[in-house]
Amino acid sequence: MGIGIPGTVSAASGLIKNANSTWLIGKPLAQDLNTALGRQVRLANDANCFALSEASDGAGAGQAVVFGVILGTGVGGGVVVHGRVLEGGHGIAGEWGHNPLPGMLAQELAEIDDCYCGRRGCIESFCSGPGLSADFFRHSGLAWAADAIASSDHPAAKAAVTRFTDRLARSLATVMNLIDPDAIVLGGGLSNMESLYRDLPALVESHAFTPEGPPRILRNKHGDSSGVRGAAWLWPS
Numbered sequence: 001m002g003i004g005i006p007g008t009v010s011a012a013s014g015l016i017k018n019a020n021s022t023w024l025i026g027k028p029l030a031q032d033l034n035t036a037l038g039r040q041v042r043l044a045n046d047a048n049c050f051a052l053s054e055a056s057d058g059a060g061a062g063q064a065v066v067f068g069v070i071l072g073t074g075v076g077g078g079v080v081v082h083g084r085v086l087e088g089g090h091g092i093a094g095e096w097g098h099n100p101l102p103g104m105l106a107q108e109l110a111e112i113d114d115c116y117c118g119r120r121g122c123i124e125s126f127c128s129g130p131g132l133s134a135d136f137f138r139h140s141g142l143a144w145a146a147d148a149i150a151s152s153d154h155p156a157a158k159a160a161v162t163r164f165t166d167r168l169a170r171s172l173a174t175v176m177n178l179i180d181p182d183a184i185v186l187g188g189g190l191s192n193m194e195s196l197y198r199d200l201p202a203l204v205e206s207h208a209f210t211p212e213g214p215p216r217i218l219r220n221k222h223g224d225s226s227g228v229r230g231a232a233w234l235w236p237s
């Protein structure tokens with residue numbers, strides 16, 4: 001049994017850390033599940049599971065380096081290199097959602113929110129579903145869910161999507177400069193926005209260090225089940 005979770009299991013303590021489902025933080029979830037189920041369970045970060053699924057036999061299959069992004073209630077990321085998840089020395093490789101939004105404009109600096117992680121102005125605060133809703137509310141006074149904003153022709157909604165897309169492009173450009181992935185695969189509810197696949201590549205290219213062709217930005221192949229499939233991949237066949 002493999003399970004994708006928000007956050008990760010600390011190698012040092014065996015306890016959950018970095019979860020936006022904050023009630024899991026500091027809890028021995030893996031141990032509890034092993035005991036309750038009477039079998040060994042493997043846990044991994046949900047974005048890492050998603051990236052592994054899409055790199056194995058999804059949209060990123062055949063690509064050497066895949067950056068998987070979850071744009072949902074949070075913003076997560078995972079890096080797969082030649083079919084293996086890059087865990088990192090502290091289990092946080094790919095967690096770029098808690099970097100500060102790059103190149104913040106004066107207005108964005110004035111609008112930054114506190115993040116559950118204790119920092120301010122995290123990419124997640126702008127590029128998650130709740131982040132899009134909060135931005136739209138600030139500008140329009142309307143309390144809409146992210147999917148309603150994404151699919152609306154309302155001028156304020158279109159403007160919010162434009163701001164969202166540029167923020168996401170700036171954020172992905174920093175990933176380009178660091179690991180230059182062969183493919184970026186988008187997942188989570190906001191990955192259903194068709195306009196991202198049309199508008200993001202050129203925007204990311206314009207913000208990245210080299211204007212030598214846009215990055216390959218792909219929609220996931222396995223949809224909502226992708227992370228679950230990746231969790232199953234945690235066990236060798």
Ligand SMILES: [Zn+2]
Pocket residue numbers: 097098115116117118119122124
């Ligand atoms: Zn944060």
